[in-house]
Amino acid sequence: MIQELSVELLYHRCDPESIPIPSSQTSGRLKAIIGQDRAVKAMKFGLGIQSKGFNLYVSGLPGTGRTTAIKQFLEEIASTQPTPPDWCYVNNFNDPSRPNAILLPPGRAVEFQKDMERLVREAVKEIRSAFEGEQYAALKEETLRSFQQQKQTLLENINQFARQEGFLIQPTPVGLLTIPLLDGKPLEEAEFLRLPDEQKEAILARQKKVQEALEATLRQARNADRAAAEALQQLDQRVASFAMQRLIEELKEKYHSVAEVNEFIDQVQKDMLENLALIRGEGEGEEDSQASAPNKRSRPTLLRKYSVNVLVDNAGLSGAPVVLEMNPTLPNLFGKIEQEAQFGTLVTDFTLIRQGSLHRANGGYLVLPFQQVLANPFAWDSLKRALENQEIVIEELGERIGFATRSLRPEPIPLNVKVILIGTPYLFLLAQELDDQFAELFKVKADFDTVMERNEQRIEDYLAFVGTLCENEGLLHLDRPALARFVEIGSRLAEDQRKLSVRFRELSDILREAHYYAQQDGATHIQVAHLEQALEEQRLRSNLVQERIYEMIRRGTLKIEVSGQRVGQVNGLSVISLGDYSFGQPNRITVSVGLGREGLIDIEREAKLGGPIHTKGVLILSGYLTEKFAHDKPLTLSARLVFEQSYSGVEGDSASSAELYALLSALADVPLRQGIAVTGSVNQKGEIQAIGGVNEKIEGFFDVCSAMGLTGEQGVIIPAGNVENLMLKAAVRQAVQEGKFHIWAVNTVEEGIEILSGMPAGKRSVDGQFEENTFFARVDARLRQMAEQLQKFGAKSD
Numbered sequence: 001m002i003q004e005l006s007v008e009l010l011y012h013r014c015d016p017e018s019i020p021i022p023s024s025q026t027s028g029r030l031k032a033i034i035g036q037d038r039a040v041k042a043m044k045f046g047l048g049i050q051s052k053g054f055n056l057y058v059s060g061l062p063g064t065g066r067t068t069a070i071k072q073f074l075e076e077i078a079s080t081q082p083t084p085p086d087w088c089y090v091n092n093f094n095d096p097s098r099p100n101a102i103l104l105p106p107g108r109a110v111e112f113q114k115d116m117e118r119l120v121r122e123a124v125k126e127i128r129s130a131f132e133g134e135q136y137a138a139l140k141e142e143t144l145r146s147f148q149q150q151k152q153t154l155l156e157n158i159n160q161f162a163r164q165e166g167f168l169i170q171p172t173p174v175g176l177l178t179i180p181l182l183d184g185k186p187l188e189e190a191e192f193l194r195l196p197d198e199q200k201e202a203i204l205a206r207q208k209k210v211q212e213a214l215e216a217t218l219r220q221a222r223n224a225d226r227a228a229a230e231a232l233q234q235l236d237q238r239v240a241s242f243a244m245q246r247l248i249e250e251l252k253e254k255y256h257s258v259a260e261v262n263e264f265i266d267q268v269q270k271d272m273l274e275n276l277a278l279i280r281g282e283g284e285g286e287e288d289s290q291a292s293a294p295n296k297r298s299r300p301t302l303l304r305k306y307s308v309n310v311l312v313d314n315a316g317l318s319g320a321p322v323v324l325e326m327n328p329t330l331p332n333l334f335g336k337i338e339q340e341a342q343f344g345t346l347v348t349d350f351t352l353i354r355q356g357s358l359h360r361a362n363g364g365y366l367v368l369p370f371q372q373v374l375a376n377p378f379a380w381d382s383l384k385r386a387l388e389n390q391e392i393v394i395e396e397l398g399e400r401i402g403f404a405t406r407s408l409r410p411e412p413i414p415l416n417v418k419v420i421l422i423g424t425p426y427l428f429l430l431a432q433e434l435d436d437q438f439a440e441l442f443k444v445k446a447d448f449d450t451v452m453e454r455n456e457q458r459i460e461d462y463l464a465f466v467g468t469l470c471e472n473e474g475l476l477h478l479d480r481p482a483l484a485r486f487v488e489i490g491s492r493l494a495e496d497q498r499k500l501s502v503r504f505r506e507l508s509d510i511l512r513e514a515h516y517y518a519q520q521d522g523a524t525h526i527q528v529a530h531l532e533q534a535l536e537e538q539r540l541r542s543n544l545v546q547e548r549i550y551e552m553i554r555r556g557t558l559k560i561e562v563s564g565q566r567v568g569q570v571n572g573l574s575v576i577s578l579g580d581y582s583f584g585q586p587n588r589i590t591v592s593v594g595l596g597r598e599g600l601i602d603i604e605r606e607a608k609l610g611g612p613i614h615t616k617g618v619l620i621l622s623g624y625l626t627e628k629f630a631h632d633k634p635l636t637l638s639a640r641l642v643f644e645q646s647y648s649g650v651e652g653d654s655a656s657s658a659e660l661y662a663l664l665s666a667l668a669d670v671p672l673r674q675g676i677a678v679t680g681s682v683n684q685k686g687e688i689q690a691i692g693g694v695n696e697k698i699e700g701f702f703d704v705c706s707a708m709g710l711t712g713e714q715g716v717i718i719p720a721g722n723v724e725n726l727m728l729k730a731a732v733r734q735a736v737q738e739g740k741f742h743i744w745a746v747n748t749v750e751e752g753i754e755i756l757s758g759m760p761a762g763k764r765s766v767d768g769q770f771e772e773n774t775f776f777a778r779v780d781a782r783l784r785q786m787a788e789q790l791q792k793f794g795a796k797s798d
Helices: 037-048 066-078 109-132 134-164 189-194 197-254 259-274 284-291 330-334 357-361 370-375 379-389 425-434 456-473 480-494 504-521 528-542 544-554 612-629 656-668 694-708 720-725 730-737 749-757 775-797
Strands: 056-059 086-090 100-104 167-172 175-182 308-312 322-324 340-342 345-347 365-369 418-423 444-447 451-453 499-501 569-577 582-594 599-602 638-643 676-678 715-719 742-746
Touching: 037 056, 037 066, 037 444, 056 425, 066 322, 066 365, 066 418, 086 109, 100 109, 100 259, 109 134, 109 197, 109 259, 109 308, 134 167, 134 197, 167 197, 175 197, 197 259, 308 357, 322 357, 330 357, 330 379, 357 365, 365 370, 370 379, 370 418, 370 425, 456 480, 456 499, 456 504, 480 499, 480 504, 480 528, 504 528, 544 569, 544 582, 544 694, 569 656, 569 694, 582 656, 582 694, 599 612, 612 656, 612 775, 638 656, 656 676, 656 749, 656 775, 676 749, 694 715, 694 720, 694 730, 715 720, 715 749, 720 742, 742 749, 749 775
Parallel strands: 056 418, 056 444, 322 365, 365 418, 569 676, 599 638, 676 715, 715 742
Antiparallel strands: 086 100, 086 308, 167 175, 340 345, 451 499, 569 582, 582 638
């Protein structure tokens, strides 16, 4: 049944009297995610289950408030959970290239860092003070006295033995020499040579004996020196150990529950005792020269290996961490190892290890934009590896790409985190299909919808959203009529009278812009006029292309007729999207029909301008003709169908009903009203199916008709399934109210034909023929005639 729509069906009005509050100032504040019950339930499950692999993928379109809503949702949950521990890196004295990680209770890492600085500082002070005291000097003298006496005795004995053998031991720059004596005086070389051979041989024999005794004595002296040095070293270590013992014991007692800390303190003590020369200040000159190098830290190099590098400090955190990383590069996620210049070269150590987002989120939640993770080299693979192995490994990017550079390999840190990826449904499908690990690591999907039901509860949520945004951003509040209009805007964005849009980014921008215009007017509240101005200004900033197209239509450059009648011609409707703005445009569709067996040819497809869905829609027309008219004869026709003056791609099937009307008009040789535009897809049974963008299409044709002059005969035919999608602008509703414009909703091709042609479509009677003087009777007769003519033509050709 043909239904011309009344103005009440074109718009779902929100009565200001139904708004229970005078302004958004008195609305409740938004406390939860609205309109996403399915997603919230999925997130609660995913965040609650602790099994491996149950990370979340939040799927939805941009602008639906996913990121903000998730962050608020996570912060509420995280506030009730325990605060995770701190992490720090310390020197590995056994292998400095592999620093050790130490776990500490929350808030204790910085305290431990300061305690170690204080320990080292006071230990150095105590050690130096101990070695500078008189007591140490006395102990040192006492320790060395016996060794000195032993050495002195050895020297005296060797000298006495040498004299007994007639030799003098004389020290020289090159060592000790044994010089023979003659009559108590040193024997000169010339005198030695004048001696008889027997005497010379005797002297040489005695000299050898003395030389061997001297070497033995020197060995004993060196052993005494080593023993003295060892005794002195033991003394120094005992003194130093005693000097720092109290400090060590106090610190170990303070951290007695952390075995790794006590082990590190023991290693520090051992290393300090092994490097007492530097501790005592004997290497200060070297340290000072190093400290003057470019970019050198003021802290002496000696003390850096005893310091603590705090990687994660949760001292100021209450509950579990929630980290939103919008730039998920490999270093930003996993941390990095910095380098600093010293004497023209780059060096590093454990104090230059820096944290990443995974470290900060460990024990809590990490939110990542999936597209950016995929776009950053190695970030996705490393993230999967970390989740699979449940540990954070800090790697140098150079190592990942094959550069053989020597660097640190810090001890991996155990990972316990819930990762929430935010992405589009398309990316989710790609990941599921192309990455086998994705389904194993992200087992929970939370779908964010773009719309929600328009009911009393949801309207209250909408009002709470408005009030919360105005309070948080210092915007003027909306009065009651403006709140009602805002609800209507939500339905228009949703393109559904029973729904409200949850594209909160667009809604928020409308409120911000309306606030600006309200301030310009000096108003105390945002009013309906300010919302309308915001919508109009948004449109004007983006509709240049639309105005140029409409101008070309008015001037006749683009040929569109909005009055009169034409055979084989109809106005179809399409939507042009400019990214931030969409508008409807009428397109002239024409069909030519002749004898032949080619069937229905889509010129758009032949020119490679038609997309696959449009091609499918055209092929369905052949199915409809076969279903409707080929019961008693073959379909023998050659028809050409085209979008006139279309120079870009054509996609979608929303014009298939318009194409069918033009084809049937050409076959029946019955003109169609050009003041009526058509939209809707059709199936092989002749049923008209719903399409998208119905509001833009109607308003686009209305604007063209208004520019060229409304006659009262113009209008649009839409699918009946799209009636609930209508949220038309006021100008269209007023024109319908005044009878200057019409909108019809149809369910079948027959209903549309009758509106366009003014002729009954016709039904088949019992004998299989269509009723006389009907549209389909003329189509059937033409097809029969064409089949017979083609048969006769073929017979003559034979």
